[in-house]
Amino acid sequence: MIKKTATLRNRYLDSVFLMQVARRMAASPGIHDASALLGTDANKAVLAGMGYGALDVGPNDLVVALEGEPLAVEAVAADLEAWLAPGVPGAAPAPRTLEEALRSRAADIAVVSVPGAHAAREARAALAAGLHVFLFSSNVSLEDEVSLKLDARDRGLIVMGPDCGTAYLAGAGLGFTNAVRRGPIGLVGSTGTGMQEFACLVHRAGSGISHGIGTGGRDLCDAVAGASTLAGIDALEADPATQIIVVLSKPPGAAATAKLAERLQSCTKPVMQCLLGGKDTLDGAVARTLREVGVEVPTFLRPGVSPRVTGLRPEQRHVRGLFAGGTLCYQAQAIFGQAGLTVHSNAPLHGMPALEVPEQSVGHTFLDMGAESFVEGRPHPMIDGAQRRRRLERELGDPSVAVVLLDFILGTLSSADPVGEVLDILPKGLCVAASVCGTEGDAQGLERQVRALEGAGVRVFPTAAQAAYFCRDVALTLREGS
Amino acid sequence: MSLKQRIQVANEEAFRRMVAADPVLVDVAPAAMVIPGMRDRLILHSGPPVTWERMCGAQRGAAIGMCLFEGWARDAAEAEAMLARGEIDLEPNHLHATVGPMAGTITANMWVWVVENKAFGNRAYCRQVESFQQFGDHSENALAGLRSWRDLWGPALGQAVRSMGGIPLKPLIARALQMGDEMHNRVVASSSLFANAVAPVLAASGLPPAQIQSTLYYTGNHPFLFLGLSMAAAKATMDPVRGIEASTVVTAMARNGTEFGIQVSGLEGEWFTAPSPHVLGLLLPGWKEEDAGLDMGDSAITETAGLGGFALGGAPGILAFTGGTSAQALAYSRDMRAISVGLSPHYLMPALDFEGTAMGIDIRKVVQANLVPVIDTAIAHREMGHGIIGGGLVRPPLECFTKALTRFSEMYSVREDA
Amino acid sequence: MNTALVDLLQGRPVFVNIGVRAFGESLQAAGFEVVQVDWTPPAGGDPRLAALLEDLL
Numbered sequence: 001m002i003k004k005t006a007t008l009r010n011r012y013l014d015s016v017f018l019m020q021v022a023r024r025m026a027a028s029p030g031i032h033d034a035s036a037l038l039g040t041d042a043n044k045a046v047l048a049g050m051g052y053g054a055l056d057v058g059p060n061d062l063v064v065a066l067e068g069e070p071l072a073v074e075a076v077a078a079d080l081e082a083w084l085a086p087g088v089p090g091a092a093p094a095p096r097t098l099e100e101a102l103r104s105r106a107a108d109i110a111v112v113s114v115p116g117a118h119a120a121r122e123a124r125a126a127l128a129a130g131l132h133v134f135l136f137s138s139n140v141s142l143e144d145e146v147s148l149k150l151d152a153r154d155r156g157l158i159v160m161g162p163d164c165g166t167a168y169l170a171g172a173g174l175g176f177t178n179a180v181r182r183g184p185i186g187l188v189g190s191t192g193t194g195m196q197e198f199a200c201l202v203h204r205a206g207s208g209i210s211h212g213i214g215t216g217g218r219d220l221c222d223a224v225a226g227a228s229t230l231a232g233i234d235a236l237e238a239d240p241a242t243q244i245i246v247v248l249s250k251p252p253g254a255a256a257t258a259k260l261a262e263r264l265q266s267c268t269k270p271v272m273q274c275l276l277g278g279k280d281t282l283d284g285a286v287a288r289t290l291r292e293v294g295v296e297v298p299t300f301l302r303p304g305v306s307p308r309v310t311g312l313r314p315e316q317r318h319v320r321g322l323f324a325g326g327t328l329c330y331q332a333q334a335i336f337g338q339a340g341l342t343v344h345s346n347a348p349l350h351g352m353p354a355l356e357v358p359e360q361s362v363g364h365t366f367l368d369m370g371a372e373s374f375v376e377g378r379p380h381p382m383i384d385g386a387q388r389r390r391r392l393e394r395e396l397g398d399p400s401v402a403v404v405l406l407d408f409i410l411g412t413l414s415s416a417d418p419v420g421e422v423l424d425i426l427p428k429g430l431c432v433a434a435s436v437c438g439t440e441g442d443a444q445g446l447e448r449q450v451r452a453l454e455g456a457g458v459r460v461f462p463t464a465a466q467a468a469y470f471c472r473d474v475a476l477t478l479r480e481g482s
Numbered sequence: 483m484s485l486k487q488r489i490q491v492a493n494e495e496a497f498r499r500m501v502a503a504d505p506v507l508v509d510v511a512p513a514a515m516v517i518p519g520m521r522d523r524l525i526l527h528s529g530p531p532v533t534w535e536r537m538c539g540a541q542r543g544a545a546i547g548m549c550l551f552e553g554w555a556r557d558a559a560e561a562e563a564m565l566a567r568g569e570i571d572l573e574p575n576h577l578h579a580t581v582g583p584m585a586g587t588i589t590a591n592m593w594v595w596v597v598e599n600k601a602f603g604n605r606a607y608c609r610q611v612e613s614f615q616q617f618g619d620h621s622e623n624a625l626a627g628l629r630s631w632r633d634l635w636g637p638a639l640g641q642a643v644r645s646m647g648g649i650p651l652k653p654l655i656a657r658a659l660q661m662g663d664e665m666h667n668r669v670v671a672s673s674s675l676f677a678n679a680v681a682p683v684l685a686a687s688g689l690p691p692a693q694i695q696s697t698l699y700y701t702g703n704h705p706f707l708f709l710g711l712s713m714a715a716a717k718a719t720m721d722p723v724r725g726i727e728a729s730t731v732v733t734a735m736a737r738n739g740t741e742f743g744i745q746v747s748g749l750e751g752e753w754f755t756a757p758s759p760h761v762l763g764l765l766l767p768g769w770k771e772e773d774a775g776l777d778m779g780d781s782a783i784t785e786t787a788g789l790g791g792f793a794l795g796g797a798p799g800i801l802a803f804t805g806g807t808s809a810q811a812l813a814y815s816r817d818m819r820a821i822s823v824g825l826s827p828h829y830l831m832p833a834l835d836f837e838g839t840a841m842g843i844d845i846r847k848v849v850q851a852n853l854v855p856v857i858d859t860a861i862a863h864r865e866m867g868h869g870i871i872g873g874g875l876v877r878p879p880l881e882c883f884t885k886a887l888t889r890f891s892e893m894y895s896v897r898e899d900a
Numbered sequence: 901m902n903t904a905l906v907d908l909l910q911g912r913p914v915f916v917n918i919g920v921r922a923f924g925e926s927l928q929a930a931g932f933e934v935v936q937v938d939w940t941p942p943a944g945g946d947p948r949l950a951a952l953l954e955d956l957l
Contacts, residue, residue, distance in 0.1 A: 019874075019875070027940075029940075042770055093812050094937065095938065096816070096851065096938050097820075097937065100816075101916050101937050104935075105933075105935055106914070107914040107915060107935060108903055108908055108915070109913050109914075109916070111915055111916065111917045111918065111934075112919060113918070113919030114941075117941075117947075118941055122918050131916065132908065136920075136923065156904050156905075157905070169909060169913060170908065170909050170910065172927055172930060173927075173930065174923070175923065177926075210909075211909050231905065234905075234906070235904075235906045235909060239910070412926040413922055413923075486956060489956060846956050849952075849953060850942050850953050851942075852943065852944035887949065887952060887956070888949075891955070895952075895955055
């Protein structure tokens with residue numbers, strides 16, 4: 001928690017009005033306490049007594065004193081005018097509950113991103129009200145997920161999640177999405193960044209996505225048995241705009257595998273499966289899919305020969321990957337694994353060793369920077385790259401590092417300049433491989449981000465898999481050489 | 483029936499009784515004559531039970547004032563000594579079907595408004611509202627006001643009211659709400675309506691001209707006159723709601739300057755208390771935050787009955803006092819609606835498209851929504867010897883409601899091992 | 901509402917956003933109708949009270 005004051009000079013406002021403002025601020029998530037006062041001597045003494053220190057303000061200056069979570073405090077302090085603005089006459093206050101919201105307007109989909117402990121209850125209420133649910137929240141119990149999805153099935157609704165970061169529905173992007181044109185390819189995916197990269201590559205190849213139905217990371221485990229995946233397939237099968245269905249996932253549990261196989265058999269539309277963790281890669285699946293719908297596979301999707309890396313010192317032996325996209329970390333491990341290479345990770349692929357101490361890299365290490373231990377209480381690396389930057393600095397100080405592998409995810413909810421967040425610390429001499437997941441329509445601009453990386457000497461690959469192949473080839477060379 | 487259903491049914495009954503209330507001013511009379519249990523050497527006070535030791539400065543000052551008013555002591559020092567020795571009994575107004583503003587002190591010779599709830603036959607009482615003694619001032623000036631009420635205004639008004647056969651207060655309140663009153667901190671319109679109603683009766687009363695003139699002046703120039711009536715009407719409305727089994731509706735909110743206490747229908751007889759909060763408000767010039775006493779008075783009975791802070795949405799005058807905007811007004815209304823059983827069909831707010839005030843505070847909803855009721859109130863000094871020093875908004879401590887909810891759950895939840 | 905998913909996919913969905921504002925804002929920026937719910941944890945986040953309320957409310 002931090003304490004911070006912000007001052008607006010020569011802003012006299014009614015003191016009781018200010019009490020209302022302070023109360024609204026204090027009610028804002030992440031704010032523990034707030035005061036809004038004029039800088040009279042008495043008020044200054046009060047603030048000093050509360051630990052805000054001596055302030056250089058006068059009785060016509062407005063002081064806002066905040067205590068709370070750093071991000072929340074900064075957000076409030078950065079936008080005081082909005083808090084002080086009188087309300088729009090007659091503007092209805094935002095409803096406080098789903099029930100209140102639905103009294104004034106019928107709706108179709110509830111987007112739920114409240115803390116995990118409360119998420120299941122909100123999702124249940126949404127289903128009971130006849131809404132589909134996009135459940136971004138994580139830390140929802142398996143038991144709750146199973147019961148929610150059974151409930152949804154009974155009502156003919158879908159629960160996308162929990163832990164679902166991305167979906168494209170009827171042209172609307174939910175969660176972390178990219179500017180992707182509409183087209184004949186329908187996606188059902190248990191992987192957020194997997195769906196993001198798939199959709200971006202489809203778009204860059206000139207085709208498009210009809211819909212992308214997220215299912216949440218655990219949907220295909222045996223207990224859940226692919227409930228949302230199957231519901232998604234049903235919907236896409238019946239959707240006139242969808243010509244082909246792509247199912248993106250890690251390998252399902254045995255029960256789900258059987259159910260899925262049965263369903264795919266009976267499906268009236270062609271189905272492409274991309275099972276990450278083995279030989280399948282996202283870009284490979286994109287290529288297969290494009291061929292199925294008769295779209296020419298562009299050259300950037302076809303992996304070429306990896307450029308050779310020269311000038312490595314003898315002690316430089318290890319590849320370190322720092323991923324914002326969990327799925328891309330997983331895919332990179334699979335690529336290394338297929339080549340017989342061992343990779344340590346905080347989110348290990350089956351068969352790969354877990355890092356004993358997540359803060360301490362060992363050998364080749366691929367980190368999912370969005371995983372629990374890193375994200376706890378802090379923003380996701382896609383939203384704010386500060387934590388990844390700090391870890392990158394530590395890795396760059398390790399003389400055993402030969403190659404660094406990075407991913408950059410653009411699109412809605414991602415930070416304004418993912419590349420800029422780490423660019424200045426990348427040393428010229430070091431070999432850095434990267435991929436950028438995005439399109440020219442994203443606010444961050446794919447071209448701009450790629451050029452910035454290339455300008456810093458980073459080797460940019462058109463897909464995450466290709467960047468991983470490059471690192472794999474370096475790793476193989478290093479292994480041969482020893 | 484599940485417990486949830488029982489609570490639902492009980493609360494609906496509580497709401498029904500509140501809606502059906504028909505408070506009528508029937509008399510003004512000395513407390514000894516009308517207040518059940520009134521006796522010599524008893525001071526009734528606002529808020530939950532409190533001892534002399536724990537009593538705040540302002541309420542002590544008011545108690546001293548009552549000792550002097552009753553002639554139990556010759557001076558303040560003697561009064562204080564008597565009180566400290568326990569020679570005077572201290573009991574909450576609420577236990578005696580009574581309410582009082584700020585320190586709320588009432589003794590045998592204090593004249594009180596007598597309001598009868600014709601729908602249920604119960605009566606409730608409230609003392610006059612003034613700006614000195616009830617804030618802890620026990621000077622001659624303060625006592626003079628009490629004596630005028632006892633000797634001149636109380637008797638005159640009592641006679642007038644009786645000769646009129648009583649004055650129905652519900653229609654008057656409903657009219658006043660539509661004129662910008664909220665019945666707690668803004669009662670200018672209702673006070674005027676009342677003064678207009680009694681004026682001709684007073685004029686024809688046959689009482690001594692000086693008394694008539696003094697009473698007319700009093701009623702016509704007292705911006706808080708009607709507060710005593712709205713408090714008594716609210717108390718008369720809420721008392722029939724006490725003791726409904728399984729109801730989670732609040733029947734009283736009251737403060738004594740030391741503690742804030744609530745009472746709940748299905749938990750009749752119990753008080754749920756927490757330290758009295760600070761009133762965040764505007765102080766009259768010369769007073770500072772540290773001078774202010776803690777929240778005090780039985781006047782939160784108005785909010786309990788769906789008025790005061792619950793009618794804030796429709797009171798443009800008081801809204802300006804709170805620095806609010808129409809968006810604020812809507813937000814208050816939305817918030818109070820979220821913690822109440824229903825909306826009053828009688829008390830409407832024209833400024834909010836004639837929406838009814840939220841009525842029947844439900845402790846479950848307060849805790850669920852983490853929203854306590856809004857009360858707008860006056861501020862007394864911490865210490866005795868001063869009059870009113872300001873006014874503002876106060877929120878009861880959530881602790882009162884969480885304590886009550888925990889107790890309710892203990893009493894009513896079916897336990898596996900029972 | 902209870903629109904089967906397949907019908908939803910062909911229409912123009914209306915969203916209720918419960919939680920982080922950014923989700924609703926990005927949908928609104930894209931021209932979709934969103935009702936924002938100012939969600940706060942029930943019982944102020946107190947699990948004991950929330951558990952009590954399960955039986956009562």
